[in-house]
Amino acid sequence: MYPAGKMSKLSLIAIAAAMSLCAATSNAHAQAVIKVDPSTKEKPEEAPVDKPEIRSLPPAYDETMMRLAEILGALHYLRELCGAKEGTLWRDEMQQLIEKEEPDETRKAKLISRFNRGFRSYQEIHRECTDTAAEAANRFLRQATHLAAEIPGRYGQ
Structure with missing residues (x-):
């Protein structure tokens, strides 16, 4: 491991990227949670989820x-x-x-x-x-x- 205060720049970048990914995943998960209004007995409605943009890539050949x-x-x-x-x-x-x-x-x-x-x-x-x-x-x-x-x-x- 690294001595205290001696983490490499690459390790810090990897940690920051992992934290960003976790935050983005949590945010996307929170948006997809079903909302239930306790005052009504109707069907719960889903929060809108942004659909990812699908790009067409050229074939491998x-x-x-x-x-x-x-x-x-x-x-x-x-x-x-x-x-x-x-x-x-x-x-x-x-x-x-x-x-x-x-x-x-x-x-x-x-x-x-x-x-x-x-x-x-x-x-x-x-x-x-x-x-x-x-x-x-x-x-x-x-x-x-x-x-x-x-x-x-x-x-x-």
Whole structure:
């Protein structure tokens, strides 16, 4: 233990946090107690209890999905640039991904933004199909295949 008057700063913080938690728990418990008016024989009424705000968190695989969206955008540009003649294949894949995922509007906008970022970043660099552009497209194909298999395998989606 600590000699008298020699508690660590961390111990004091932990004690203060525990006391705050106890006070908050007691306060919440006191608010939930049923009020009974002894002068009436009617049903007791419950005191209103504040409901906690429920926030929706992104799925655990969210960053992987964002990366996949960016790769699909890059593939949409690079494969067409290098003559793959796939038309809108990669944009259609992105659309299917969004439809299957059913994200809220904020997350949907982020996925679309990442797709567009992948497209634009390679559009700014590569104006014609070079060996580097073709290699990047091949690398992205491998990465997309890997990520598409990883998400359901790792997260069960």
